[in-house]
């Protein structure tokens with residue numbers, strides 16, 4: 001497909017869509033696709049959700065944008081809803097996940113300086129993904145994302161994901177550390193889960209060393225894993241939570257939430273965003289948060305996610321090319337024995353939208369509105385492709 005005058009930052013698939021409905025997308029020729037990736041975890045309510053559409057249309061007719069130098073009613077209402085859902089104290093609104101993480105990184109540095117640390121350092125994880133800005137690509141644990149953009153930013157140190165001993169060692173040896181930033185489940189890194197009890201141990205370590213515990217819930221937030229935020233599967237409260245993706249249901253919005261000391265660090269002039277939290281974006285956020293609640297979509301994510309996980313495990317049990325099927329709620333990864341990028345085009349041909357990340361992991365992030373029949377359709381379409389993939393000589 002020609003990309004014309006658009007910079008070629010993406011290898012695009014040979015399809016574009018004219019419209020969508022629920023979990024379905026329709027291409028320009030009228031072919032229907034089950035969307036099991038939701039624009040990489042964005043369309044939490046599916047496509048053309050009636051309440052989201054209604055709220056956006058109404059808001060567009062009233063007010064699109066004013067400025068953050070004035071009061072923004074929708075922003076206040078969305079901040080209240082997010083604080084109620086998270087246990088956090090306040091929110092900074094921005095437009096993307098990377099921007100939300102930038103806000104968290106700036107909070108950590110302010111916090112470090114408030115503790116008289118001259119070179120505040122943030123612990124980040126191997127295989128992490130936090131975005132494409134200079135600070136967030138530095139925080140990401142993937143050389144492909146960083147290569148060519150050196151010099152990277154100072155003030156980060158890295159640990160293996162889920163290794164509490166490694167973090168304890170850093171605490172012993174590096175007195176510049178003021179915060180730790182991680183994803184509760186790594187998305188781009190391959191749908192990697194933390195060991196049971198890790199979050200509690202990490203909270204205790206952070207308390208002991210006065211580190212901020214900062215969670216990147218850009219992908220895991222807003223009901224995706226069967227709780228509003230993924231840390232709610234544990235008993236801990238973080239100091240900072242970043243979210244984006246599903247929050248606007250397709251309208252760009254990001255948020256950095258903070259609690260306690262972290263919530264009082266930013267003062268006027270420290271940070272800002274022209275568009276962040278504008279009336280239209282916050283109308284979308286409010287429609288998403290309210291629909292998650294009224295349509296019980298977080299419970300649905302948990303139930304349908306379990307059904308998908310069980311169904312895939314059962315159907316793929318004898319497939320030697322499948323190492324593991326893992327995930328939480330509607331964030332599922334199928335770890336394959338070899339590179340499996342070709343499955344994306346094969347699935348597309350079969351009317352199914354999926355994604356492959358970390359080279360060998362089929363990633364599924366369907367809308368949280370998905371029902372039993374659609375889950376079954378997903379399994380029935382995907383599993384034969386994975387079986388055929390396993391027959392290829394290059395599979396292992």
Ligand SMILES: Cc1ncc(COP(=O)(O)O)c(C=O)c1O
Nearest residue numbers: 096097098129130131187218219
């Ligand atoms: C965990 C995580 N953090 C940050 C980002 C970056 O978000 P954005 O592309 O909205 O800047 C992503 C995007 O995939 C992500 O998955």
